[in-house]
Each structure stands twice: as C-alpha cells, then as structure tokens.
Amino acid sequence: MYGWGVNGGGSGIGRAVCQRLASEGAAVVVADLNREAALETVDALQAPRGQGHMAAHVDVSSKDSVNRLITLIQTRYFQPPSVCVNAAGITQDDFLLSLEEEQFDKVIQVNLKGTFLVTQAVAQALVTCGAAKGSIINVGSIVGKVGNIGQVNYSASKAGVEGLTRTAAKELSRFGIRCNCVLPGFITTPMTDKVPDKVLSKLLTLVPLGRMGEPAEVADVCAFLASDDSRYITGTSVEVTGGLFMG
Ligand code: NAP
Numbered sequence: 001m002y003g004w005g006v007n008g009g010g011s012g013i014g015r016a017v018c019q020r021l022a023s024e025g026a027a028v029v030v031a032d033l034n035r036e037a038a039l040e041t042v043d044a045l046q047a048p049r050g051q052g053h054m055a056a057h058v059d060v061s062s063k064d065s066v067n068r069l070i071t072l073i074q075t076r077y078f079q080p081p082s083v084c085v086n087a088a089g090i091t092q093d094d095f096l097l098s099l100e101e102e103q104f105d106k107v108i109q110v111n112l113k114g115t116f117l118v119t120q121a122v123a124q125a126l127v128t129c130g131a132a133k134g135s136i137i138n139v140g141s142i143v144g145k146v147g148n149i150g151q152v153n154y155s156a157s158k159a160g161v162e163g164l165t166r167t168a169a170k171e172l173s174r175f176g177i178r179c180n181c182v183l184p185g186f187i188t189t190p191m192t193d194k195v196p197d198k199v200l201s202k203l204l205t206l207v208p209l210g211r212m213g214e215p216a217e218v219a220d221v222c223a224f225l226a227s228d229d230s231r232y233i234t235g236t237s238v239e240v241t242g243g244l245f246m247g
Pocket of ligand 1: 011012013014031032033034037058059060061086087088089090110114139140141142183184185186187188189190191192
C-alpha cells in the first residue's frame with residue numbers, strides 16, 4: 001500500500017496521516033510545498049516492510065508540479081499510489097466585506113483546484129495501470145457545511161471539495177476507486193495556531209466533547225477510509241469534530 005500525505009511535511013494532519021499509514025506498513029510518499037518539512041516527516045517515520053518512504057516537493061495548485069510528482073512516484077515504485085490523502089490546505093481569512101480577490105483566488109487554487117488536480121492525476125494513473133482498487137481521501141472541513149465568520153473563501157473551497165469528492169466517487173466507482181472526505185472541526189495544528197485564543201475558547205464552548213481534536217484523531221479516520229474495512233463506503237463525508245455542529 002502507498003499512502004500519500006500531501007501536506008505531511010508541514011506537520012499537522014498530513015504528517016499524522018503519514019505516521020499512521022507508515023505504522024500499518026505502507027510506503028509513504030510525503031509531498032509538500034516545503035520539501036525540507038516533508039523530509040523531516042520521512043525521517044521520523046518507521047521503516048516500512050518492503051520499499052521505503054519518499055519525500056517530494058509539490059505545489060498542488062500547479063498541474064505541472066502534480067504531474068511531475070506522479071511521474072516521480074511511478075518511476076520509484078513502478079505504480080501509482082493506491083491511497084491518496086489530499087491534506088494540503090491554506091487559509092487567508094478576512095470578512096466578506098473586505099476580502100481581496102487575490103485572497104479568494106489563492107485559497108480556491110490550493111484547496112479546491114489542488115484537490116481536483118491531484119484527484120484527477122491519481123485516478124488517471126490508477127485507471128491507466130489497470131489497478132483493481134484505490135482510495136482517495138480528501139480533507140474538507142466542517143466549515144464547508146456550516147460556514148465560519150471570516151472564512152468566505154475557505155468555506156467555499158471546502159464545500160467545493162465535498163461536491164468534487166461525491167462526483168468523483170460516482171465516476172470512479174466502476175474502476176474500483178473509492179473517494180471520501182473527512183471533515184475536521186478544530187484540530188490543534190499550525191493552521192489553528194493562527195486563530196486568536198479568544199476566538200478558539202469561544203468556539204470550544206460549542207464542542208460537546210469540550211476540547212480541540214488532535215491530528216492523530218483525523219488520521220485514524222483517514223486510515224479507516226484507506227483500508228478495506230471501509231470497502232462499502234464511497235462518496236461520503238465523515239465529520240471529526242467532537243460533535244461540533246452536529247445535526
Ligand atoms: P497545516 O499544518 O498548515 O498543514 C498544511 C500543509 O499544506 C502545510 O504543510 C503546507 O505547507 C501545505 N501546503 C500549503 N499549500 C500547499 C500547496 N500549494 N501544495 C502543497 N502543499 C501545500 O494545516 P492542517 O491543519 O494540518 O491542515 C491540513 C488540512 O486539514 C487542510 O486541508 C485544512 O484545510 C484541513 N483542516 C484543518 C483543520 C484544523 O483545525 N487544523 C480543520 C478543518 C480542516 P507549507 O507549510 O509549506 O505552507
């Protein structure tokens with residue numbers, strides 16, 4: 001099995017996914033905008049049974065960069081990744097009334113277009129090589145469902161990721177490829193480190209489980225969606241939110 005934690009290098013959720021997949025014996029391709037950070041993740045992974053892990057640079061918002069990565073993976077492992085976790089993501093928060101067009105475009109390019117480019121490239125490679133099955137897991141956000149003040153660009157991108165995933169699931173099921181989303185709530189990572197404490201503590205009052213989530217708790221769900229234990233699940237979104245906004 002090959003796991004692919006796109007944002008593994010940047011710590012956070014992608015790195016936790018890489019750690020979890022590696023602990024199950026997967027050879028993990030850790031790709032990130034920051035190759036140094038990806039290398040740090042690889043250095044910390046358990047040695048796999050079989051072939052080793054790999055760190056790589058990718059800018060998910062660039063088709064050329066994504067295609068180069070797929071070529072690199074196929075050259076090294078002679079096959080595309082059977083599991084792909086799209087965890088790269090950014091925020092550029094501001095209120096609707098003042099958000100700049102560039103901030104809107106940038107977040108859409110990385111979060112939504114990036115998910116499209118990687119999903120398409122991996123699916124094309126899997127179909128071309130005649131793989132019997134694959135699992136693509138896209139990291140959306142609960143904010144894509146419920147909205148969040150100051151995140152009109154981010155919430156739109158994450159709502160798009162869910163729509164993309166459901167459509168991909170319908171189109172790719174005949175090739176044995178499953179596509180699902182995980183929707184984290186508030187998880188302790190460098191991304192949420194940017195949120196002011198005052199805002200976070202207010203949001204935490206809305207979480208029935210009463211705390212932030214850990215990256216490993218999202219990774220556990222990704223591992224389930226990657227595995228055959230979820231073989232009859234496609235086109236769905238699993239909320240990992242501690243109960244935030246349930247119902
Ligand atoms: P994070 O720690 O900031 O990780 C994001 C990673 O994505 C970083 O390593 C970053 O690299 C990388 N990245 C950014 N732009 C990229 C690009 N164009 N190409 C490739 N990699 C790129 O954030 P996180 O919290 O783990 O977030 C992971 C995913 O979960 C994101 O999709 C995020 O939207 C989603 N999510 C997070 C939360 C949360 O509470 N943390 C909640 C809901 C959803 P650099 O460091 O080099 O920029």
